[in-house]
Amino acid sequence: xxxxxxPGPGRTGRPRAGEERLSRQTILEAALRIVDTEGIEAMTxxxxxxxxxxxPMSIYHHLPNKAAVFAGLAELVFAELESxxxxxxxxxxxxxxxxxAAYRDALRAHPNLALQVLSDTSAVSDVVVxxxxxxxxxxxxxxAKPRQIFEAVNTIIDFIHGFxxxxxxxxxxxxxxxxxxxxxxxxxxxxxxxxxxxxxxxxGTEGLAYDFNDGFTTxxxxxxxxxxxxxxx
Amino acid sequence: xxxxxxPGPGRTGRPRAGEERLSRQTILEAALRIVDTEGIEAMTxxxxxxxxxxxPMSIYHHLPNKAAVFAGLAELVFAELESxxxxxxxxxxxxxxxxxAAYRDALRAHPNLALQVLSDTSAVSDVVVxxxxxxxxxxxxxxAKPRQIFEAVNTIIDFIHGFxxxxxxxxxxxxxxxxxxxxxxxxxxxxxxxxxxxxxxxxGTEGLAYDFNDGFTTxxxxxxxxxxxxxxx
DNA sequence: ACAGTAGCCATACGCTGTATGATTTCTGTA
DNA sequence: TACAGAAATCATACAGCGTATGGCTACTGT
Numbered sequence: 001x002x003x004x005x006x007p008g009p010g011r012t013g014r015p016r017a018g019e020e021r022l023s024r025q026t027i028l029e030a031a032l033r034i035v036d037t038e039g040i041e042a043m044t045x046x047x048x049x050x051x052x053x054x055x056p057m058s059i060y061h062h063l064p065n066k067a068a069v070f071a072g073l074a075e076l077v078f079a080e081l082e083s084x085x086x087x088x089x090x091x092x093x094x095x096x097x098x099x100x101a102a103y104r105d106a107l108r109a110h111p112n113l114a115l116q117v118l119s120d121t122s123a124v125s126d127v128v129v130x131x132x133x134x135x136x137x138x139x140x141x142x143x144a145k146p147r148q149i150f151e152a153v154n155t156i157i158d159f160i161h162g163f164x165x166x167x168x169x170x171x172x173x174x175x176x177x178x179x180x181x182x183x184x185x186x187x188x189x190x191x192x193x194x195x196x197x198x199x200x201x202x203x204g205t206e207g208l209a210y211d212f213n214d215g216f217t218t219x220x221x222x223x224x225x226x227x228x229x230x231x232x233x
Numbered sequence: 234x235x236x237x238x239x240p241g242p243g244r245t246g247r248p249r250a251g252e253e254r255l256s257r258q259t260i261l262e263a264a265l266r267i268v269d270t271e272g273i274e275a276m277t278x279x280x281x282x283x284x285x286x287x288x289p290m291s292i293y294h295h296l297p298n299k300a301a302v303f304a305g306l307a308e309l310v311f312a313e314l315e316s317x318x319x320x321x322x323x324x325x326x327x328x329x330x331x332x333x334a335a336y337r338d339a340l341r342a343h344p345n346l347a348l349q350v351l352s353d354t355s356a357v358s359d360v361v362v363x364x365x366x367x368x369x370x371x372x373x374x375x376x377a378k379p380r381q382i383f384e385a386v387n388t389i390i391d392f393i394h395g396f397x398x399x400x401x402x403x404x405x406x407x408x409x410x411x412x413x414x415x416x417x418x419x420x421x422x423x424x425x426x427x428x429x430x431x432x433x434x435x436x437g438t439e440g441l442a443y444d445f446n447d448g449f450t451t452x453x454x455x456x457x458x459x460x461x462x463x464x465x466x
Numbered sequence: 467a468c469a470g471t472a473g474c475c476a477t478a479c480g481c482t483g484t485a486t487g488a489t490t491t492c493t494g495t496a
Numbered sequence: 497t498a499c500a501g502a503a504a505t506c507a508t509a510c511a512g513c514g515t516a517t518g519g520c521t522a523c524t525g526t
Contacts, residue, residue: 013490014504021504045483055506057484062504066483118398119348129417133426140428146435155452159388162395165351184362193366195373202379219388226459247473247522254473278514288475290515295473299514 010055022054024062028072035073035112043069067120073110074117078127081106083134092142093224099134100156100220106131107164114168118161132157144231152227159219167212255287257295261305268306268345276302306343307350311360314339316367325375326457332367333389333453339364340397347401351394365390377464385460392452400445 015021030051034043045066049056063069081102087095107114132153139149185193185200248254263284267276278299282289296302314335320328340347365386372382418426418433 010506012506014492058505115352119402130426133429136428136432140432146432149432150436151451154448155455158395158399158452159392161398162391165394166391169352193363195369196366199369199373199379199382203383215387218384219391222388222459222463223455225462226455229458229462230455245475245520291474
């Protein structure tokens with residue numbers, strides 16, 4: 001933060017040698033903080049400049065436009081993904097599950113940014129490539145053929161993206177689906193969705209809270225089981 | 234379209250009895266056409282009003298704000314989803330695959346809207362509930378328990394959402410991943426992702442184009458196989 | 467007949483991203 | 497050491513955005 005929150009006019013011209021200067025890095029860090037604490041719609045160029053204590057137009061010397069700022073943030077998110085080192089002592093199934101959990105955690109660390117990250121392919125493409133290595137490693141170890149690996153990884157990644165999307169648009173880790181889902185299902189046009197109505201009502205008699213962590217684990221387990229079965233193991 | 238494209242000032246006051254009037258429906262239809270043909274960022278309130286030949290503020294008499302317009306569009310998308318009637322003569326696995334294909338098709342029909350639909354939970358929640366009935370029916374027929382059905386459907390839906398997200402941010406049905414992916418993988422920091430590099434290079438020697446339809450079918454097949462295996466069938 | 471309201475339009479406000487250009491200082495070459 | 501050019505900042509300005517406010521007219525119910 002160079003001169004944060006300052007309202008008055010600043011000196012014009014290039015800053016002197018020793019003086020603190022703007023940089024792509026500090027800009028992106030400030031932007032990430034805004035997104036994390038105030039939400040994505042609060043991240044305007046003027047707001048960003050103001051927290052940096054800088055004129056809005058100064059940012060454009062380091063990043064070409066607002067889209068580039070978000071693209072940079074998407075990079076940051078994936079750069080934070082810590083891939084565990086190869087470990088042949090565990091089952092490939094568990095290596096796969098671990099990679100999935102790590103990938104999800106990276107996306108989940110900045111929920112306000114999730115939607116932006118998931119939809120900005122231009123930014124993701126360059127960095128995301130490396131992040132799939134653990135998935136490839138595990139499936140290669142499982143003896144899958146290149147095409148099988150490719151398709152399986154795509155499927156897992158797509159599931160994680162969809163799951164994260166749902167998770168990011170709610171709030172907490174667990175939320176009560178009982179009143180919400182039950183009443184909504186109850187007020188459905190009578191004959192519209194009989195199976196749904198019956199199954200949900202039976203669900204209501206047992207546990208009723210939905211836990212995202214459980215949901216994720218279960219989903220990945222289904223995928224791994226499916227891959228296993230298709231590999232004929 | 235009441236008075237499309239008209240630039241000059243319009244008569245003030247309430248329209249006479251027989252006269253064509255604005256309605257929520259016609260507004261949403263016009264909005265959908267704009268989104269489909271010019272992209273989501275072209276859908277501004279002023280642009281929408283202009284194609285309706287109407288003052289921007291007139292729209293607010295039928296919809297409270299722009300978010301409500303998009304929510305209405307999300308509704309439209311799901312309303313177009315045509316669920317096939319119950320058919321016990323086919324395997325439940327195939328019923329599941331058919332439901333997945335139909336759900337995907339509904340999202341895919343308006344690619345420019347996909348991201349909006351997927352992220353707008355407030356709009357989706359009411360209408361999406363009914364759309365999962367076919368999934369519930371198939372899994373119920375398979376003999377799954379309520380909790381299993383619930384989790385399995387969530388997993389499938391999440392996959393479809395993630396897949397659609399990826400599909401919507403590209404363009405055509407198939408795109409050449411060969412030059413793109415290969416060169417990007419080739420220019421990776423040497424030791425960074427050895428498995429990925431090797432597997433992709435082996436992939437390059439056989440087929441190189443990625444087909445979204447194949448990718449979807451494969452992904453759903455993996456999921457169904459996983460569900461099957463977890464049900465112990 | 468008349469009150470109330472539904473449905474339209476005009477104007478205006480504060481906000482956005484960013485194009486243009488001035489100003490100052492650093493950097494590389496002579 | 498002198499100086500040209502580039503680098504990094506700021507000031508101003510513009511077109512476009514969503515929408516709050518309020519005025520006008522014609523319908524509707526009593």
